[in-house]
Amino acid sequence: MPAHLTLHDTLTRSDREVSPLDGKTLRFYCCGPTVYGPAHIGNFRTFVAQDVMRRVVEASGTPTLHVRNITDVDDKTIRDSLKAGQSLIEFTQGWTAKFHADCDALNLLRPHIEPSAVAHIPHQIAMIEKLIANGHAYAAADGSVYFRVSSYKDYGKLSHLEDRELRLGASEAASATDSDEYTKDSLTDFALWKARKSEDGENFWPSPWGEGRPGWHLECSAMILEYLGEDFDLHSGGVDLIFPHHENEIAQSCCSTHGKFAHHWMHVAHLMVDGGKMSKSIGNLYTLEDLAKRGYSAAEVRYVLISGHYSAPLNFTMHSLDSARQALQKLAKADKALDRGSALLPTNPGPFAEAWETLLKDLNIPGALGAIFGTLNKLKPAALTSDEAASTRGGLHFMLLALGVTLPPVAEDSTTEVPADIQALAQQRWDAKQAKDWAKADILRKELDAAGWIIKDSKDGFVVLAK
RNA sequence: GGCGAGGUAGCAAAGUGGUAAUGCACUGGUCUGCAAAACCGGUAUGCGCGGGUUCAAUUCCCGCCCUCGCCUCCA
Secondary structure: OOOOOEEEEOOOOEEEEOOOOOOOOEEEEEOOOEOOOOOEHHHHHHHHHHHHHHHHHHHOOOOEEEEEOEEOOOHHHHHHHHHHOOOHHHHHHHHHHHHHHHHHHOOOOOOOEOOEOHHHHHHHHHHHHHHHHOOOEEEOOOOOEEEOHHHOOOOOOOOOOOHHHHHOOOOHHHHHHOHHHOOOOOOOOEEEEEEOOHHHOOOOEOOOOOOEEEOHHHHHHHHHHHHHOOEEOEEEEEHHHHHHHHHHHHHHHHHHOOOOEEOOEEEEOOEEEOOEEOOOOOOOOOEHHHHHHOOOOHHHHHHHHOOOOOOOOEEEOHHHHHHHHHHHHHHHHHHHHHOOOOOOOOOOOHHHHHHHHHHHEOOOHHHHHHHHHHHHHHHOHHHOOHHHHHHHHHHHHHHHHHHOOOOOOOHHHOOOOOOHHHHHHHHHHHHHHHOOOHHHHHHHHHHHHHOOEEEEEOOOOEEEEEO
């Protein structure tokens, strides 16, 4: 299975083939979560898109090295840990565990390396020292260290922001009134090291510039250098990270090493809710737990999250979850019809070549899903011979593995236990039906329906299913 | 104001210089006592608006309108 995945590259604004620099392993980095609360489904849209990217690369025969950090030291983690009366470590470990549980529920492959920012402070300090030595950074009077943006001519290359536009940024006014920003030489300079403040509590570390803590942007640069080196294949995150986060990472890394840093940039567009942006104040910010309370599984959430192209905003609604549930059922039924008992061999796309080709073209997941259904509709699973069914099922599962889609049990195979009284009512209805007492049978069926149960008749009997 | 993304059927969402995948919903038929399920069909003369190029545009070009994101620590 040749690797031909192409992805849009934010830096060059073109679709480029994704292939490993070393010819063997695709090494990539994803900006991970800030662990100060449960991640919401918008966060997960990005992680799911990255997961499918990885799965597709691996399915095409190229191993990967997936690095995703945990941001466990920043304003929010410090603020909220103090509020919770916990140590920073204790606090962030709790939320990291929750994040992992959610990731597992969403069928996200665990990164091969998941570095923690607090565990890499020496690496960060080393990088700052290099930047100061190179003339790209300076220590301010208060003990903070800043990156001198004017010292790096390519600054703004990724986000395509000109120097002039940076200065005229809308937030300039807000920054200028921030007292601790006075120490910077230029408003566009950003912090590499933040001097200890009283509101940080006990969360500070020693450094050549005094006690303090690392800046957010630097954490990623330092960990990338440690695990992926000066040059690596691909860097990914949400679109909102393009500026300033990724722009700053490029500046820090390229000014402290001789490498080019990431050779490919993949950015995932935002998830919208009911046509607008998610926000706590509107009350449309959902976590997996919120949706579980409404009866939706993580697999259904995942399906919704992959139902739009990663580069375009995706509108999330409750109806889209219902739609996902039905679509998954349809796939599960097709799978069941294809299962004639032979061993499952998901080694190639088989008859789903069109879906696979589509997927390789800038990770067109919705297009691929459409092609999968289109192929199934054409093939008519139930009509295939055993051999055809086996190869079709292998192909189907090859695609499902690449997409990370897990099939639910087919509704009629549901293991939900039917209460004795319901079963008794259903039996009464069957008896009435056999006696051709349609009126009584219909009344009983309505009763069952009202109680949340559906009857499915066949020639020889009936089954009771939860609604 | 600058930069970027997007506007395709009731909802969601692919795609293409030659006449619109797919999922949900809806709907006709077969089946059924009637249903449900399953199976077989149907459903955008139309792709934000107005021009232009072309034999042909939803797809290319120009202008406009609307939505969303970013503009110093938000996936």
